Amino acid sequence: MTTVRRHVARGAAALAAAAALCVTAVPSTALATPASPASPADEGAPAGPPAALPAGMYGTTDPTYDGVWRQSLAMLAQRAVNVMPADSAVAWLLGQQCDSGAFPAYRPDTTKPCDATTVVDTNSTAAAVQILAALTTHPDAMNNGISWLTSVQNKDGGWGYSAGAPSDANSTGLAIGALAAGGAPVGTRLSTEGRSPYQALSTFAIPCDAKEGGGAFAYQPDKSGKLLPNADATAAGLLGGIGKRMVTTGVEPGPGPVCQDLHPLTPERAARNGASYLVKALAKTGHLDQPPMPGAADSAPLPDHGNTADAVVALTTAGYGKQAAAPMKWLEKNSAAWAKENGPAAYAQLIFAAHTTSTDPRKFGGTDLVKALNATGPAPKWIGPKPLTTAEQQKVLAEQKAEKHSMSGNLWTMGIGAFAALVICAVFVVRAKRRRA
Template sequence: MTVRRRAARSAAACAAFAVLCVAAAPSTASAAPAAPADTPPLPAGMYGTTDPTYDGVWRQSLAMLAQRAVNVMPADSAVNWLLGQQCDSGAFPAYRPDATKPCDATTVVDTNSTAAAVQTLAALMKYPDAMNNGISWLASAQNKDGGWGYSAGAPSDANSTALVIGALAAGGAPVGTRLSTEGRSPYQSLISFAIPCDAKEGGGAFGYQPDKSGKLLPNADATAAALLGGVGKRMVTTGVEPGPAPVCQDLHPLTPERAARNGASYLVKTMAKTGHLDQPPMPGAEDSAPLPDYGNTADAVVALTTAGYGDQATASMKWLEKNSADWAKANGPAAYAQLIFAAHTTGTDPRTFDGIDLVKALNATGPTPKWIGPKPLTTTEQQKVLADQKAERHSMSGNVWTMGIGAFAALVICALFVLRARRRRS
């Protein structure tokens, strides 16, 4: 989920077109909007410097998730700020400026902020009560069709449903058996947004939600999210051994995994020409040409690599390394986090990301980390360690066999000497 779309959907929840435009603007490489002049100073534990009204908990969660992925422990003040945002119900709002005031009917909570916070609390591994409280609220917000909308009671959408699936998986909650009041699972809801392979437009993709006529339009953002959710993974994950390129197959019935792999085929085809995904132009923009969508491209790289299509994501990862620096700098902590997620999944070193230290840049957007541990091994380094260990075990077993033969031979020789000595005495 991109920085732009997350902020835009938060603003859309407030039904203000003007706010939507402001919230969506950070997706470009231009400077992110500064907080309004009358906005009070941000708490010391927060990441970023822009107005957190629509993405405070989101960017805080992604920043700390990325730090844990690279063996960095966030500051206590950062963790405490996130914990302080949680309502007694377990839900999280996008931002609550006065955490000393209890949540009430006017507090606008949402599934996206809550799911992101739950994944972060799971990664911190120290706050099971807060995490489980968040999972309980998410369960209470599940729609009859098995999915989730952006807010409780809103119609289900592919992005929110996939994000909550990741939160449930991170918290150890069974996803497939998390049934709605009508007995439908999150996966059943997720595949309802899948577009058939033989469709004239966007075959294999996922739509965000059906339009007024009930038609699903291909949406790369929703497809990347659904691919990750379809294989039951969270935002921070690791890649698997690459396999053959994805193909689109219409199976009946359609399984969650098949739908996810169909989505992978759509993403690969969409990114084949340029190496990246595009975002539509903003309403009223003079330039109608599509712009590169850095965040969704990073999300697609994570999803594809996680599903075993790392070879097809290589070109996009290289494109991100060469082109995303200005975008990340302009958009702050959540953008740096998305790039770190992509680097982590593909085994790329985020500390030498085309000459940029993403970890250092992310750390600088918030409070000084509590500690910075040893640099985690890349996927390639991990594979080499495993290969060396296997070779060492093989060598040791060979040495043990050799030593055993030598010891047996020594015993035989010793026995011959004893027998010979006895014969001489006799």
């Protein structure tokens, strides 16, 4: 999900959650008219950013709707390129967590315990769990986050943006990634009605023979129950459908994806069908598009850098790296200005794509993404040597295998030689004794 769209989604969800709190607090006799959403000034709504953002945070823009999200993605990207985030960055993230294990988008005053007015969400929590799993130094915080996620799993097996909200493909995919990162068994994580997260994802899959968007995932059914194709949800559904987290490694590319309607539709088949939709969508221009913002004067679609990067990660992870190569080249040529404007999360998404495709993020279309990302937050604790690409890793493994084989041969030869020397020595000793006798 792009940074701008995530801000909008988080803002809408926060207002909806605040409205829900108002409804539960008012007697039923007073509900003759629908409750209006709470305004940002109302109690329980997220407060605006402080005059100076806390130490340890990444970015300089208002963190109200994406503080934990961008913090988590920034640190995940750093770990992917062998950079250790500052202690202050980790401490800030840990300080955002509620006792329940959930994370809000942003909690400005961490001296006050979370209560019923604290707006927490599954997306922030899932992202935080994934970086805590990568850090490995705070297992209790990670496990608490997983426990909260499992406690708010919907009956259909999926997750919505907030606890109790209808499931959607994006939130379900993120939650799957969090469970996988923490080592929790995703396939056996069943809801109260015995449904798994993978089954929930499959309900958002559009049949291949549909007139519009065959193979794609919908974010949610619309008011009439119809599934409409959504590239953002499709990338999330593909990655979640194969049980992967946001930071993954590519696999050996194979044949291109095809769309097949199976009955029943398996989660993996739904994911592969989603890949076929993404490949077709990317083939048109080399990138995905986003619809214009409401009220915009220009109605033409705009390039969607963030979702294109997510699609590259998902396709490459699923074994469709050849089909992701052209979009990756497009990102290298066209994403520097977008990332600079949108900050830490945007740099992170590009680093994820580079990491998955074995592209050097330090030479990304003339931009050092790692240096740029590090500059958006506190100075890293340490920066390790550049990690090997997949090709370099394979070369090292081959050399080690050859060296091991060579050493085995040498040791065998040396063993035979040593044994022969001992035999010869024994013969001389025996002969010498015979002469003396």
